[in-house]
Amino acid sequence: MESYDVVVVGAGSAGSYAAYLLAKAGLSVALVEMKSRDRVFKVTGDAIGEHHINRMAIKPPSNVFMIKYEGAELYSPDMSVKYVVLGKGYGLDMGKWARWLIGEAERAGVTVLDNHKVQGPIIENGKVVGVRVLKPDGSIEDLMSKVVLDASGVGAVVRSRLPREWWISEPLLPEDASHAFREIIEVDYDIERPEYIKIYLDANVAPGGYWWLFPKSRNTMNIGLGLWGKLSEELGLNPRHNYEKYLMNSNYTRGRRVIHVGGGIVPTRRPLPSLVGNGVLAAGDAAVTVNPVHGGGIGPALLSAELASKAIIEAFEKGDYSESGLWRYNLEYLRAYGIKQAMLDVFRLMLQTLTNDQLNRGLRARLLTEDEVLEISEKGTLELSLFQKIKVGLRLMRVPDVASKLRLALRYMGEVKALYSEYPSEPRGLPQWYSRLVDLYRRYAGDLGITLKWVSQRF
Ligand SMILES: Cc1cc2nc3c(=O)[nH]c(=O)nc-3n(C[C@H](O)[C@H](O)[C@H](O)COP(=O)(O)OP(=O)(O)OC[C@H]3O[C@@H](n4cnc5c(N)ncnc54)[C@H](O)[C@@H]3O)c2cc1C
Numbered sequence: 001m002e003s004y005d006v007v008v009v010g011a012g013s014a015g016s017y018a019a020y021l022l023a024k025a026g027l028s029v030a031l032v033e034m035k036s037r038d039r040v041f042k043v044t045g046d047a048i049g050e051h052h053i054n055r056m057a058i059k060p061p062s063n064v065f066m067i068k069y070e071g072a073e074l075y076s077p078d079m080s081v082k083y084v085v086l087g088k089g090y091g092l093d094m095g096k097w098a099r100w101l102i103g104e105a106e107r108a109g110v111t112v113l114d115n116h117k118v119q120g121p122i123i124e125n126g127k128v129v130g131v132r133v134l135k136p137d138g139s140i141e142d143l144m145s146k147v148v149l150d151a152s153g154v155g156a157v158v159r160s161r162l163p164r165e166w167w168i169s170e171p172l173l174p175e176d177a178s179h180a181f182r183e184i185i186e187v188d189y190d191i192e193r194p195e196y197i198k199i200y201l202d203a204n205v206a207p208g209g210y211w212w213l214f215p216k217s218r219n220t221m222n223i224g225l226g227l228w229g230k231l232s233e234e235l236g237l238n239p240r241h242n243y244e245k246y247l248m249n250s251n252y253t254r255g256r257r258v259i260h261v262g263g264g265i266v267p268t269r270r271p272l273p274s275l276v277g278n279g280v281l282a283a284g285d286a287a288v289t290v291n292p293v294h295g296g297g298i299g300p301a302l303l304s305a306e307l308a309s310k311a312i313i314e315a316f317e318k319g320d321y322s323e324s325g326l327w328r329y330n331l332e333y334l335r336a337y338g339i340k341q342a343m344l345d346v347f348r349l350m351l352q353t354l355t356n357d358q359l360n361r362g363l364r365a366r367l368l369t370e371d372e373v374l375e376i377s378e379k380g381t382l383e384l385s386l387f388q389k390i391k392v393g394l395r396l397m398r399v400p401d402v403a404s405k406l407r408l409a410l411r412y413m414g415e416v417k418a419l420y421s422e423y424p425s426e427p428r429g430l431p432q433w434y435s436r437l438v439d440l441y442r443r444y445a446g447d448l449g450i451t452l453k454w455v456s457q458r459f
Pocket residue numbers: 009010011012013014015032033034035040041042043044045046047048116117118119151152153154155157180181182224262263264265266283284285286290295296297298299301
């Protein structure tokens with residue numbers, strides 16, 4: 001039975017980066033990955049903002065980047081409006097990215113156990129003390145540790161198998177997820193302005209989501225769509241089906257030669273009630289850290305890995321691996337990003353109720369300018385001067401139905417921000433705080449005219 005200070009589950013962006021940071025701090029770390037290390041490859045849109053890369057403690061080699069972006073073009077359903085939102089970023093080669101991160105972790109001293117499949121946590125006396133692992137030879141081994149970090153992606157193999165009374169174990173429901181499918185293809189024409197990723201709002205092609213075309217070079221692209229999981233659940237919609245129907249044989253894919261095909265579930269929701277339990281934390285998709293509006297999750301996976309690692313290192317300094325000992329991760333995560341994530345979750349629920357007609361009219365009326373779109377996506381809110389408020393007010397008058405939804409969302413975004421700013425400084429305050437959160441979302445869902453399972457029944 002092997003024993004480590006920390007077992008990190010999953011060698012994706014979150015797990016490998018956290019393992020690297022923990023080993024650099026002098027801890028003994030096992031990084032457990034079910035795939036073979038050369039085959040770790042996340043199906044994604046491959047796009048990441050430059051600021052996430054700049055924040056990293058290690059500088060990636062240039063070969064993990066396939067293309068540099070200058071910003072995003074956002075199109076209305078009828079294509080009559082195009083917003084250009086500036087912001088630098090990269091298109092990643094996900095295979096090289098994964099191999100580089102795993103290699104860095106190993107060079108820092110991490111024991112990489114690939115082809116090892118974690119079956120779930122080992123719990124003793126109310127604490128996680130390790131994980132049970134299926135080894136490549138078919139045998140089972142218990143890996144013991146003071147702390148387990150679940151970075152196993154959306155399946156969250158550790159936290160989802162914890163007792164339901166643990167706050168960290170809250171299940172991911174379809175209403176809080178996007179179901180996505182994409183292809184990487186070569187085309188036989190030159191993509192226009194390949195230095196801009198392209199986002200298309202269209203409630204037929206991608207209901208409750210969007211479809212995208214992210215160039216990877218002048219003639220290759222990552223093209224796909226994500227739709228609201230609630231609609232998959234209730235209406236049986238399927239992103240692959242919509243891809244084949246609307247995009248696969250379209251003008252955008254002329255001369256299509258397939259390089260890679262795949263899909264996945266993207267958590268697009270408010271933060272978990274808690275990211276920690278006794279002896280356990282979660283990061284990345286396992287901790288639902290994705291931006292709920294645009295679905296970008298690689299950057300937040302790195303950020304949560306960084307903050308989780310800090311909390312773990314401090315727990316080792318104090319010798320306290322309990323929920324209380326790890327709690328600072330919750331507070332730092334909310335401060336750095338989680339409050340914005342919660343506000344964007346409120347905004348995405350409003351967006352998901354808009355029809356194509358409303359999207360067209362709202363975008364045509366320029367209800368939000370390019371700068372305001374950027375501000376909302378960066379800060380999760382709009383801070384307007386009196387003059388700007390008057391200007392926005394005039395624009396709102398032109399499309400009253402969309403404007404009233406926007407106003408509603410902005411009001412609840414303010415409420416959610418205030419509530420998350422009062423997130424309890426210790427675990428015992430959580431039950432009361434959480435019931436206020438449920439109440440807020442229940443009112444919001446009622447005002448928006450949608451049903452949300454998580455507020456009507458506690459999972
Ligand atoms: C179609 C699609 C498009 C997307 N587009 C973008 C985009 O353009 N930009 C962006 O930023 N984000 C995008 N996202 C989201 C982004 O890909 C994820 O948020 C991010 O990659 C999550 O990283 P992670 O390290 O948390 O999880 P993952 O990358 O999923 O890593 C988890 C790892 O855990 C391993 N694992 C799982 N179970 C076990 C087990 N039982 N035992 C051992 N190992 C296990 C897996 O093999 C995997 O290697 C997209 C997602 C999808 C599905």
